[in-house]
Each structure stands twice: as structure tokens, then as C-alpha cells.
Amino acid sequence: MEINSKLRPDGENMGPEDLGLEVRDLTVKYGSLTAVNQVSFTVAPGHMLALLGPSGCGKSSLLRAIAGLEPAVSGTVSFGGEDLSRTPTHRRGFGMMFQDGQLFPSRTVAGNIAYGLHGLGWSKQQQQERVAELIDLVGLSSMADRDIATLSGGQAQRAALARSLAPNPRCLLFDEPLSALDRGLRERMVSVIGEIMQTTGTTGVYVTHDQDEAFALADQIAMMNQGKIVQLASPAQLWLQPADRTVAEFLGYGPFLDRTEITQLEAAKPLQELLDRNGGRWIALEPAAVELADPHFRSQAAGLADSATQPAGTEPAGKPAATIEVMVTAAKAGRGVWDVDAKMLAHQVSFTAPMSQPKPQPGQLLKVQIREDRIVAIK
Numbered sequence: 516m517e518i519n520s521k522l523r524p525d526g527e528n529m530g531p532e533d534l535g536l537e538v539r540d541l542t543v544k545y546g547s548l549t550a551v552n553q554v555s556f557t558v559a560p561g562h563m564l565a566l567l568g569p570s571g572c573g574k575s576s577l578l579r580a581i582a583g584l585e586p587a588v589s590g591t592v593s594f595g596g597e598d599l600s601r602t603p604t605h606r607r608g609f610g611m612m613f614q615d616g617q618l619f620p621s622r623t624v625a626g627n628i629a630y631g632l633h634g635l636g637w638s639k640q641q642q643q644e645r646v647a648e649l650i651d652l653v654g655l656s657s658m659a660d661r662d663i664a665t666l667s668g669g670q671a672q673r674a675a676l677a678r679s680l681a682p683n684p685r686c687l688l689f690d691e692p693l694s695a696l697d698r699g700l701r702e703r704m705v706s707v708i709g710e711i712m713q714t715t716g717t718t719g720v721y722v723t724h725d726q727d728e729a730f731a732l733a734d735q736i737a738m739m740n741q742g743k744i745v746q747l748a749s750p751a752q753l754w755l756q757p758a759d760r761t762v763a764e765f766l767g768y769g770p771f772l773d774r775t776e777i778t779q780l781e782a783a784k785p786l787q788e789l790l791d792r793n794g795g796r797w798i799a800l801e802p803a804a805v806e807l808a809d810p811h812f813r814s815q816a817a818g819l820a821d822s823a824t825q826p827a828g829t830e831p832a833g834k835p836a837a838t839i840e841v842m843v844t845a846a847k848a849g850r851g852v853w854d855v856d857a858k859m860l861a862h863q864v865s866f867t868a869p870m871s872q873p874k875p876q877p878g879q880l881l882k883v884q885i886r887e888d889r890i891v892a893i894k
């Protein structure tokens with residue numbers, strides 16, 4: 516076993532217990548197509564890294580190569596300092612959880628979880644105890660004897676999680692495990708997975724194209740595009756400093772205003788200064804960066820004289836970085852507000868207006884402000 520010689524912050528050599536998953540220069544090809552292109556990253560023990568990126572960017576190929584299910588043409592995968600490049604999948608000590616769970620439909624929940632323990636040399640009693648422990652952990656205690664085919668999608672994924680964790684893997688590899696579930700269920704399962712990974716201290720790699728899942732679960736997010744990692748950062752760093760426009764677009768930033776467009780805004784000095792400070796090409800707006808200008812204007816725009824009280828459904832205005840008049844293209848009722856779409860320069864923007872006032876009409880001009888705390892400069 517080869518131990519990488521690395522130093523801990525205290526200057527001591529790192530032992531296997533300090534080294535988690537290490538992927539070095541990994542490349543996966545299908546014929547002439549390079550699906551994963553010299554990718555490197557490390558995941559500290561007990562931490563979770565999310566691989567996030569658009570469809571076809573190489574996330575699953577990378578995960579499968581880490582598991583040993585896909586041959587790598589070059590590069591290494593190691594865990595605890597041990598090079599696993601030539602170790603077959605079942606000897607790597609890794610677990611996997613997929614979108615469809617890959618459970619046996621005719622077996623019970625307990626039977627499926629026990630399946631993950633075959634071949635480990637455990638006694639029948641040890642196996643039974645472990646199965647009961649896992650069933651409890653994922654909250655399926657009352658369903659141990661139910662056939663998988665009779666479970667809901669969320670319950671089945673809990674069973675799949677229990678089965679992957681049963682052999683106590685040192686690293687769990689998730690491939691879009693929640694993408695078949697509806698949003699509400701997905702959010703609940705994200706909490707379940709997060710809690711269980713923390714309780715068990717398992718290291719994880721989580722493939723997803725859903726940024727909410729990545730942000731909620733990961734300590735580090737690797738943004739992939741065309742087989743490469745374009746940015747590796749904590750969720751906060753990724754959000755506050757997207758490496759380039761592709762990353763920002765994927766995260767949901769937009770529109771992107773260039774310098775010429777910024778000159779068409781009123782009081783846009785903060786935007787210009789931000790671009791100058793960062794040497795950026797665009798100012799990217801967060802989803803909630805645009806809001807109606809001050810409440811006085813809101814009242815005037817709606818044809819109401821009384822602006823002394825804050826209208827229901829509006830939040831206190833943020834610090835404006837610039838203002839501009841926009842033309843309403845559509846409005847519909849939301850929860851306590853009008854959800855308004857409007858044209859700002861050549862871009863489409865969305866914001867809310869108080870429902871206590873008349874519904875904004877297509878063609879109507881409204882003054883909006885761009886919040887200074889919801890913009891970033893992009894190179």
C-alpha cells in the first residue's frame with residue numbers, strides 16, 4: 516500500500532486516516548470522445564463533494580470511473596493513500612446509490628438491505644442486527660417486511676440508501692439518486708441523506724444537475740463542463756464568485772449587462788465601479804436582484820395617492836445600485852404578490868409587485884432598481 520507523503524497543518528506526516536478520496540488526472544474516453552478530461556480533486560474524510568453540471572458534461576462517467584465501473588485511460592483513484600486504480604469495484608470499499616435504486620422488487624426491505632451484506636463473512640445475527648440498525652436509521656422501521664414493489668418512490672430510495680450503507684462503505688457514490696422524485700420529496704430526502712452522511716461520517720461524491728441538491732449537501736462543489744472541472748469551491752464561494760459566465764448561467768444568474776448597457780441605467784456608478792474593481796466584462800444579476808423602486812413610486816405607478824404605509828406583500832427595498840424604467844410584458848397572481856415579467860433593455864427580468872395594488876398591465880412602464888447586494892462582476 517502506497518501512502519502519499521503529505522503534511523498535516525501541524526507539520527506531521529498524514530496517515531491513511533487523514534486522507535480521503537483522491538482523484539488525479541483521471542481521463543475517460545469512449546472511442547474518440549473524451550468524456551472526462553484529466554480531472555483532479557480530493558475529498559477529505561467525512562466530507563461530501565458534489566459534481567454539478569449540465570447533461571453530458573461527464574459527471575456519471577467520472578463517478579463510474581471512481582467506482583471502477585468504467586476503465587480510465589489514464590490517472591489514478593486512491594482512498595486513504597491507497598492506489599485503487601487496479602482494484603476491482605467490489606474491493607474498493609465504496610458504495611453506490613443510483614436514480615432507480617436498483618432494488619430487487621420481489622424482496623422485502625430487510626431482504627434488500629441484507630443483500631448488501633452477502634459475502635462479508637458476517638454471522639446471521641450480525642447481519643440481522645445491521646439490517647435492523649439501517650432500517651431504523653433511514654426511518655423505515657415499520658416497513659421491514661414490506662415488498663419493495665409496494666413502497667412509494669421516497670420510501671424505496673430510503674431502502675436503497677440503507678442498502679448502500681449496510682456494508683459500512685468508506686465512501687458513498689451517488690448518481691442522481693433523487694432525480695425521479697418530485698420536488699417536495701426530493702427536499703425531504705436531501706435532508707435525510709445529509710443527516711445520515713453526517714451521523715455515519717461517510718465520505719461522499721454526489722452527482723447531480725440540480726444546484727439546490729448540490730448546495731444543500733456538499734462541502735465542496737465541482738462544476739463540470741465538457742469533461743473538465745471549471746470551478747471547485749464551497750457553495751458560498753461558488754455563488755458569490757462564479758468563475759465565468761457559463762458557471763453563473765448554470766447557477767441561474769441573469770441577465771448579464773455589459774458596459775454599454777450599464778451606461779443606459781440611472782445612478783449606475785456602483786455597477787461601473789464593481790466592474791472596474793474586478794476587471795469584469797458583465798454585471799450578472801442574481802434571480803432576486805430586480806425589485807420595484809421605492810414605495811412612493813409603487814403607489815404612483817398604481818395610481819394610488821396614499822404611500823404612507825408599506826403595501827402588503829412587499830419586502831423592504833434593498834440598497835439600490837441603479838434604477839431603470841422597464842416595460843411590463845406579463846403579470847400573474849402569485850402568493851400575496853403579482854409576479855411580473857418585464858423587458859429591461861434587451862433582457863427579460865422578473866420581480867414582484869404588491870397585490871394590494873392593481874395588477875400591472877402589459878405595456879405599462881414601471882421603475883425598478885437593481886440591488887447592490889445581489890450582483891456580481893463576471894470576466
Ligand SMILES: Nc1ncnc2c1ncn2[C@@H]1O[C@H](COP(=O)(O)OP(=O)(O)OP(=O)(O)O)[C@@H](O)[C@H]1O
Nearest residue numbers: 545548550568569570571572573574575576577724
Ligand atoms: N457508454 C458510452 N458510450 C459512448 N459514449 C458515452 C457512454 N456513456 C456516456 N457517453 C458520452 O459521454 C459524455 C458524458 O456522458 P455522462 O453520462 O458521463 O454525462 P453526465 O454529465 O452524467 O450526463 P447526464 O446528466 O445526462 O447523465 C456524453 O457525451 C455521453 O454521450
